[in-house]
Amino acid sequence: MRMKVSDEDLALAAGAGDGEAFAVLLERQYDRLFGLCFRLTGSRAEAEDLTQDICAALPAKLSSYRRQARVSTWLYRVAVNAAHDRRRRRASYMKATEGWGDWEQARAADSAAETQRQDWLIRAMASLSEDLRDTLALVLDDLTHAEAADVLGVSEGTISWRMSEVRKHLRALKEKEEAE
Amino acid sequence: MTRPDDIDDLKAALSAATPRPDPERRAANLRHARENFAAHAQARTKESHSRQGTEGATRHRSAGPDRGLLTGVMTMLSRMTTRGGLVATTAIFAGCLLVLTPQGREVLTPGPFLRGEAEPPSPQPAPDAEETRDPAPSTDRPVTGSTAGQPTDDAVTAPDPLNATRMAESEEESDLDGGMMDNMLAAPAPAVRPEIAGRSAEAAAAESDFGGLARDNAPTAEGEALPLAPDTEAFANAAPSDLKITAEAPVSTFSIDVDTASWSIVRSSLMRGELPPPAAVRIEEMINYFPYAYPAPGDGAPFRAELGVIETPWNAGTRLVRIGLQGELPELDARPPLNLVFLIDTSGSMDAADKLPLLRQSFRLMLSELRPEDEVAIVAYAGSAGRVLDPTPAGDRQAILDALDRLSAGGSTNGQGGLQQAYAVAEGMADEGEVSRILLATDGDFNVGLSDPSALTDYVGEKRRTGTYLSVLGFGRGNLDDATMQALAQNGNGTAAYIDTLNEAQKVLVDQLSGALFPIADDVKIQVEFNPATVAEYRLIGYETRALRREDFNNDAVDAGELGAGHSVTALYEITPVGSDARLTDPLRYAPAEAKGTDASDEYGFLRLRYKVPGEDESRLIETPIPSELSADENASFAAAIAGFGELLRGSDYLGDWSYAAAIELAGANQGADTFGYRSEAVRLMRLAQSLSQ
Numbered sequence: 001m002r003m004k005v006s007d008e009d010l011a012l013a014a015g016a017g018d019g020e021a022f023a024v025l026l027e028r029q030y031d032r033l034f035g036l037c038f039r040l041t042g043s044r045a046e047a048e049d050l051t052q053d054i055c056a057a058l059p060a061k062l063s064s065y066r067r068q069a070r071v072s073t074w075l076y077r078v079a080v081n082a083a084h085d086r087r088r089r090r091a092s093y094m095k096a097t098e099g100w101g102d103w104e105q106a107r108a109a110d111s112a113a114e115t116q117r118q119d120w121l122i123r124a125m126a127s128l129s130e131d132l133r134d135t136l137a138l139v140l141d142d143l144t145h146a147e148a149a150d151v152l153g154v155s156e157g158t159i160s161w162r163m164s165e166v167r168k169h170l171r172a173l174k175e176k177e178e179a180e
Numbered sequence: 181m182t183r184p185d186d187i188d189d190l191k192a193a194l195s196a197a198t199p200r201p202d203p204e205r206r207a208a209n210l211r212h213a214r215e216n217f218a219a220h221a222q223a224r225t226k227e228s229h230s231r232q233g234t235e236g237a238t239r240h241r242s243a244g245p246d247r248g249l250l251t252g253v254m255t256m257l258s259r260m261t262t263r264g265g266l267v268a269t270t271a272i273f274a275g276c277l278l279v280l281t282p283q284g285r286e287v288l289t290p291g292p293f294l295r296g297e298a299e300p301p302s303p304q305p306a307p308d309a310e311e312t313r314d315p316a317p318s319t320d321r322p323v324t325g326s327t328a329g330q331p332t333d334d335a336v337t338a339p340d341p342l343n344a345t346r347m348a349e350s351e352e353e354s355d356l357d358g359g360m361m362d363n364m365l366a367a368p369a370p371a372v373r374p375e376i377a378g379r380s381a382e383a384a385a386a387e388s389d390f391g392g393l394a395r396d397n398a399p400t401a402e403g404e405a406l407p408l409a410p411d412t413e414a415f416a417n418a419a420p421s422d423l424k425i426t427a428e429a430p431v432s433t434f435s436i437d438v439d440t441a442s443w444s445i446v447r448s449s450l451m452r453g454e455l456p457p458p459a460a461v462r463i464e465e466m467i468n469y470f471p472y473a474y475p476a477p478g479d480g481a482p483f484r485a486e487l488g489v490i491e492t493p494w495n496a497g498t499r500l501v502r503i504g505l506q507g508e509l510p511e512l513d514a515r516p517p518l519n520l521v522f523l524i525d526t527s528g529s530m531d532a533a534d535k536l537p538l539l540r541q542s543f544r545l546m547l548s549e550l551r552p553e554d555e556v557a558i559v560a561y562a563g564s565a566g567r568v569l570d571p572t573p574a575g576d577r578q579a580i581l582d583a584l585d586r587l588s589a590g591g592s593t594n595g596q597g598g599l600q601q602a603y604a605v606a607e608g609m610a611d612e613g614e615v616s617r618i619l620l621a622t623d624g625d626f627n628v629g630l631s632d633p634s635a636l637t638d639y640v641g642e643k644r645r646t647g648t649y650l651s652v653l654g655f656g657r658g659n660l661d662d663a664t665m666q667a668l669a670q671n672g673n674g675t676a677a678y679i680d681t682l683n684e685a686q687k688v689l690v691d692q693l694s695g696a697l698f699p700i701a702d703d704v705k706i707q708v709e710f711n712p713a714t715v716a717e718y719r720l721i722g723y724e725t726r727a728l729r730r731e732d733f734n735n736d737a738v739d740a741g742e743l744g745a746g747h748s749v750t751a752l753y754e755i756t757p758v759g760s761d762a763r764l765t766d767p768l769r770y771a772p773a774e775a776k777g778t779d780a781s782d783e784y785g786f787l788r789l790r791y792k793v794p795g796e797d798e799s800r801l802i803e804t805p806i807p808s809e810l811s812a813d814e815n816a817s818f819a820a821a822i823a824g825f826g827e828l829l830r831g832s833d834y835l836g837d838w839s840y841a842a843a844i845e846l847a848g849a850n851q852g853a854d855t856f857g858y859r860s861e862a863v864r865l866m867r868l869a870q871s872l873s874q
Contacts, residue, residue, distance in 0.1 A: 014217070
């Protein structure tokens with residue numbers, strides 16, 4: 001029905017009170033949003049909760065959506081902020097370890113190689129600072145450095161620098177593991 | 181060995197690992213969102229009819245906070261936005277940065293050696309250069325001319341267009357955050373963090389209108405085990421002062437700063453094997469860490485200004501003008517009795533070897549320096565503030581030591597409750613002719629309760645007028661909130677020091693006890709008018725967070741730094757003499773002709789100092805010309821080495837190819853008497869930084 005309308009138009013319509021537009025928009029964006037939440041948190045359960053938080057809070061935020069931003073960028077910014085909120089809450093209430101550190105190992109891997117790959121992924125993600133991890137989550141979602149910069153509220157140069165840091169980390173991690 | 185496709189591997193692994201959303205949750209979440217949307221739309225309609233927004237609350241389901249808390253958070257956020265918006269471009273930016281700065285910073289990274297070895301596979305810029313450049317506010321967002329030039333007092337700069345965009349954005353984000361709260365257990369932290377940035381920026385704005393900078397630090401390097409505790413440090417800083425053209429802006433005004441926290445933070449970072457976050461590097465605090473043994477004032481003035489000019493180590497075409505202030509050291513026997521309130525953070529985060537235990541030892545050291553007639557009280561704060569020790573004469577050592585030993589870490593921090601109580605205790609102890617000071621010892625975590633940091637610093641600023649001084653001692657790393665500490669100390673007429681070792685406690689609390697505790701001059705301001713006939717350009721090194729407006733110099737209502745007994749303060753200007761090849765700007769063709777030596781001036785400029793005798797309201801003035809002849813000056817050379825070191829750590833553009841090696845050589849050659857080994861320690865740290873930076 002409204003499948004041809006752009007996300008941006010949907011968001012504006014939703015901001016103006018169009019419930020149907022909101023439903024369509026969220027339906028379209030949900031999976032991508034969930035994927036990002038997962039990459040930000042490293043835990044499926046956390047990602048589900050985070051997505052729920054975001055969905056529940058979106059209606060109130062839509063009125064602040066302006067056309068200057070692409071809906072995806074805007075939504076990512078919402079997601080990143082929400083993820084930060086959750087982390088702070090965890091840190092202040094539980095002094096908890098953060099995402100990826102306690103990533104559940106439940107996902108049974110179907111091969112030894114896959115297991116190894118996932119282990120490496122967890123180690124790699126856990127070894128990154130949250131800034132770097134957030135940046136990586138966005139860039140690996142095929143955002144350009146400029147878009148990621150926009151989402152995180154930093155300059156494009158910072159994103160590029162962070163990505164080079166990520167590479168350095170990964171390389172160092174590998175070397176360390178190979179040395180062991 | 182490196183493979184350039186690590187990122188691709190990661191991407192593939194990540195896509196493989198990313199699960200599909202749970203269909204039931206998905207459906208439930210979508211339904212929930214639609215319901216919220218409907219409720220929200222309804223509430224909005226009602227709101228537009230009656231201007232009472234409370235119906236909006238009904239849209240929030242889940243075990244959210246009660247309305248009161250929510251309102252509080254929203255108020256805070258909206259305050260943050262408007263105030264922040266008013267402050268300055270960089271402040272906003274810092275705010276955004278902080279909002280986005282996650283807690284867990286100090287996750288493991290490979291050891292320094294590993295970091296150093298590997299070159300990036302892609303044509304990324306050299307790691308050093310980028311690393312130091314990264315903290316966005318300093319380089320990514322150039323300071324606008326207006327921010328550097330005309331700092332405002334405690335607030336209002338007209339937002340520029342850029343600023344407006346930022347404001348819009350930050351409004352959007354705050355709004356988001358606020359909304360977020362609805363559906364979550366409202367944690368104070370998210371609301372507080374931006375506020376801290378905004379506030380510290382604002383506090384810095386008391387002296388300058390650019391300010392607090394969140395830490396976006398270089399990666400940490402700890403070759404240790406996997407994820408470490410999350411790190412929530414925040415540092416106060418501002419973009420380096422930019423070059424000024426004498427013909428256009430001949431007058432430079434700033435407040436003195438006797439804090440030394442930055443040097444200790446730099447040291448603690450280096451000792452942990454990592455370069456300090458550039459935002460933690462405040463050059464004036466590094467320079468002022470060291471004793472310079474300037475001649476003492478003799479003529480009854482509380483301090484004396486000593487000037488020196490040397491060639492700039494990193495630029496043959498420029499000169500460094502050193503302004504040294506030496507506070508008198510009054511006869512210690514005649515010092516007034518001292519009322520000390522130890523306000524001690526006993527929150528859970530203080531439970532680390534370098535925090536509460538070090539704090540206990542430090543205070544124990546200091547006790548031996550107190551006199552029997554001095555009084556000590558202890559207030560602890562964690563969750564609920566509590567008086568641990570009633571005012572007790574320092575002679576009753578055992579009672580004080582016992583009280584210190586009873587302190588244990590637990591609970592969360594309520595900085596304001598503690599502060600209020602400490603001020604109340606201090607006011608109760610105050611007597612005519614005595615000096616009252618609160619020593620706040622914390623790891624900087626003010627994150628629970630009434631902890632809106634702007635309210636906190638406002639409160640401290642208010643209390644300043646009661647005559648009670650507030651000094652802040654930082655302990656431990658991990659969530660050191662340097663920005664708040666700075667803001668508190670600057671507003672509370674106090675100093676901020678960071679104590680990382682017992683040696684440092686010895687220096688701050690014992691060797692400099694008198695200076696740290698007895699102010700001899702309040703609101704000390706420095707103004708230099710450069711002579712356009714001899715100086716083409718100049719640049720103040722450091723003191724970015726201390727800049728004042730030109731008119732603030734003569735305005736006694738404007739707060740500035742305090743000078744303690746025996747303190748020395750050093751400030752460096754890098755100047756480009758007229759006619760030097762090193763001049764970076766071209767003279768204007770249509771400018772009024774510069775007075776080309778017509779008055780045969782042999783002065784680089786004129787120094788004016790204002791200060792108040794403690795307790796007085798009217799400032800006094802000291803004036804002296806700055807002669808242009810070069811002097812061989814060991815102190816200035818050492819200060820220059822430290823300044824250069826700081827600039828290297830911050831990633832300055834002004835150093836050319838001057839390197840750590842040059843800094844090491846220069847500092848090594850100008851050790852002076854160095855009774856306590858501070859200068860030789862500096863050389864060791866420079867060497868460490870040199871290795872870490874490679």
